Amino acid sequence: MTGNTAAADATTFRKGNGRTDRAPYDLGTVLDIAVATFNERGYEATSISVLAERLGTSKSALYYHVSGKEELLQRALDRALGELEAVLEASGADDRRGNAADRLEFVLRGAVRVLVAELPYVTLLLRVRGNTDIERDALRRRREFDHRVSQLVEAAHAEGSLRADLDPGTTSRLLFGMINSIVEWYRPGGPMDADALADATVSVALDGLRAR
Amino acid sequence: MTGNTAAADATTFRKGNGRTDRAPYDLGTVLDIAVATFNERGYEATSISVLAERLGTSKSALYYHVSGKEELLQRALDRALGELEAVLEASGADDRRGNAADRLEFVLRGAVRVLVAELPYVTLLLRVRGNTDIERDALRRRREFDHRVSQLVEAAHAEGSLRADLDPGTTSRLLFGMINSIVEWYRPGGPMDADALADATVSVALDGLRAR
Incomplete structure (x- = not known):
């Protein structure tokens, strides 16, 4: 040999x-x-x-x-999705107790931390277009995650924590747009660590940029 | 024949x-x-x-x-970039008079309107990766646009219109992330027209989601 x-x-x-x-x-x-x-x-x-x-x-x-590159793709997407789903579970998003705005804030912060910790894995997930069964399954899980965060936005809206003049559907999409963009421009090792980035993102989303 | x-x-x-x-x-x-x-x-x-x-x-x-598909690409990218640059020009972003926060709001609103009016053209622009001279030139113009909006964020920051606790660089990137995401999910002809979407986006960015 x-x-x-x-x-x-x-x-x-x-x-x-x-x-x-x-x-x-x-x-x-x-x-x-x-x-x-x-x-x-x-x-x-x-x-x-x-x-x-x-x-x-x-x-x-x-x-x-x-077994092949399919298994690598499946494991990679499962890792990104599993981490994101764990944030939702940890937020107690499934029970109906507690303040929805607090749970939403917890989920947004946690999602930013996952994006930073698993940057290449989440980048891969966000590029999936659904060409194979593995990709379609990942897209289904991603839509389910988005749907549950949207429900949280709606619940926070309904309890009066979020502004009544903004449509929850549009709000959710703008939120995801802002958070998902992080994979395009954030590079670890710079002056801003994951916690600081999570703070900044949640703060912009909830409180806006304007000085008061 | x-x-x-x-x-x-x-x-x-x-x-x-x-x-x-x-x-x-x-x-x-x-x-x-x-x-x-x-x-x-x-x-x-x-x-x-x-x-x-x-x-x-x-x-x-x-x-x-x-003359060929290169010319089509160049014309398409030029159209998207030209419309975005026209918004900056119209905002008076180049002179130093006036309130920077007002100019920023004008530019954000205008950029959303351009995204909606030129959706496929801006989608193409945002996917450019720089494989040819035409694409590299478009990337250079896009970076210049981003840079000038970032300068506006910095000026608004310096004049005290934007919150002092947020880094202008991070703020600019989160803003672009939110606005650019619109090409991924917005479909014209729905209940929300370009002006309503521009209002919602600017409102989330400047005032945040939280009820007061």
């Missing part, structure tokens, strides 16, 4: 099993590289061969981790 | 010259179809043949109007 890099890599990994942090790459690394490549080239234009090349490994070593 | 559709179409059009409104299609129609097709398929994937087919005409008839 000498000289067969593919087999050598896979063997190395198998040997390292049980202590995956020491392996030359693990599923997390594979996923990070896959997501970066999907975002750069587009999912359709990215093959398992390209990913193997980027990782400096072989296709067969990659197949040790995943 | 009988049976040569290309030549027949071109001849028909030449006969109609001088009364272009009566022609089966004019440059405006060609541009509308080109922009719609670029947005659907991507600019790279769209050929002059595809455009001719969509218009039910021939390539040679199209070349009567334009």
